[in-house]
Amino acid sequence: MRTDVTEIGYEDMSPELRALIVYEGNGALDVVSPQAAIDAVRAQSPVVRWELGVGFFGMDDVLAAAKNPDIVSANPQTGVPFGMGSEEPLIPLHFDGESHRRFRKLLDPLFAPKKMALLEPAIRKLADELIDGFAGAGQAELHDQFCVPLPSTVFLTLFGMPLEDMPALIEFKDRILKNEGVTMEEREALGVAAGKEMDVHLRRRLEERRATAARFDDLLDTFMHFELDGDRLSDDEVVNIMHMFTIAGLDTVTSSMSCILAWLATHPEVRHRVVADPSLLAPTIEELMRVESPVPSGGARWAVRDTEVNGVPVKAGELVFLCWASANVDPAVFDRPLEVDIERPGNRHVAFAAGFHRCLGSHLARNELRVAIDQLHRRIPDYWVTEGEGIRFELAGVRQAIHLPVSFAPAP
Numbered sequence: 001m002r003t004d005v006t007e008i009g010y011e012d013m014s015p016e017l018r019a020l021i022v023y024e025g026n027g028a029l030d031v032v033s034p035q036a037a038i039d040a041v042r043a044q045s046p047v048v049r050w051e052l053g054v055g056f057f058g059m060d061d062v063l064a065a066a067k068n069p070d071i072v073s074a075n076p077q078t079g080v081p082f083g084m085g086s087e088e089p090l091i092p093l094h095f096d097g098e099s100h101r102r103f104r105k106l107l108d109p110l111f112a113p114k115k116m117a118l119l120e121p122a123i124r125k126l127a128d129e130l131i132d133g134f135a136g137a138g139q140a141e142l143h144d145q146f147c148v149p150l151p152s153t154v155f156l157t158l159f160g161m162p163l164e165d166m167p168a169l170i171e172f173k174d175r176i177l178k179n180e181g182v183t184m185e186e187r188e189a190l191g192v193a194a195g196k197e198m199d200v201h202l203r204r205r206l207e208e209r210r211a212t213a214a215r216f217d218d219l220l221d222t223f224m225h226f227e228l229d230g231d232r233l234s235d236d237e238v239v240n241i242m243h244m245f246t247i248a249g250l251d252t253v254t255s256s257m258s259c260i261l262a263w264l265a266t267h268p269e270v271r272h273r274v275v276a277d278p279s280l281l282a283p284t285i286e287e288l289m290r291v292e293s294p295v296p297s298g299g300a301r302w303a304v305r306d307t308e309v310n311g312v313p314v315k316a317g318e319l320v321f322l323c324w325a326s327a328n329v330d331p332a333v334f335d336r337p338l339e340v341d342i343e344r345p346g347n348r349h350v351a352f353a354a355g356f357h358r359c360l361g362s363h364l365a366r367n368e369l370r371v372a373i374d375q376l377h378r379r380i381p382d383y384w385v386t387e388g389e390g391i392r393f394e395l396a397g398v399r400q401a402i403h404l405p406v407s408f409a410p411a412p
């Protein structure tokens, strides 16, 4: 029998807990450094049971729930997913069990580490071209000039979508993930409306492809020629995957890169060490992914039948909420969890989730982060927040440094 389960009504929850558990946009979490508040939520109530279900905040429970086959990501009653601008379950996130395994078997090889490593020269060249655009000025707004264009260009190129689609797709994705709706229902309705418009756009791109007999070396071509049990995917299924990838892949790397660069710009002593010894860059990125947790929480999950998570009973139909960000600062797993230690041994963070729905794009994301930041450091080793300006963060589903003004000695 667990003694650390807090039973609480929604009305009695702290604003911080509401912001985490039902994504209430109440501004309670300090967006600049939310880690201490997230840590306090877990320390106070590692497991929260409220009217709709159960929330897990500690690493052990988060891992157990993420690996429990009775906890699924499509609402077992309605089949309708939540929060991604779609009324249809998205492939692969809203599939479970055997059908999820089959989709991941098709998709995983496309994002395998060796395949992603081949992208390094192209990512480095793109980073270099972007740096050319500001190196001579001695100043840059790294969010707009680096963190947005680099991952979006890599992603759209890999995807096979024209680069001119970038602003429209970013706008659709923003209207889905961070619209003006106040209640959960309003936000969902606005998100689904934006998602439908985005699907019209994606379908047009697919139809353009269908109209040509040429083959292309990109994901869109691959999706169009996927075979599942001998059948090609339908147009609806291809648009569905395109929708999923646009939401999951278009700016999660932007968010992560902006958080990491904001931290490095304000911690020169660590940055100097990393610049002097580039072998420290990969572990520094891992440690900052842990502490910053740019995707703080998982999407909605439900118990499909009565089950339990490390002794906590979960009833069929109940919502299950998982908090990656609080698991990432759990002192049961990490020593001095709120401190950044770039030499932290065995850093088994869950910034890319865990269990069945672990991020498909993590190898691509890690590669982009490492190569882009390495190239920036080669050209501009010393940078700081521009005097009289400040870094601005936003937390809307994902956490991002949306204004990142830096200065540096003009570089060739």
Ligand code: HEM
Pocket: 091, 092, 093, 094, 104, 244, 245, 248, 249, 250, 252, 253, 256, 294, 295, 297, 298, 299, 300, 324, 351, 352, 353, 356, 357, 358, 359, 360, 361, 362, 364, 365, 366
């Ligand atoms: C640093 C960047 C990224 C972070 C922090 C991140 C994080 C995550 C997280 C936390 C999940 C689990 C969501 C949940 O449990 O509800 C996830 C799933 C997923 N991510 Fe990522 N992601 C990143 C980049 C990408 C990229 C670049 C792509 C695509 C190319 C991508 C594709 C996906 C897909 C398809 C899933 C669903 C996997 C499944 O359900 O089996 N992600 N990601």
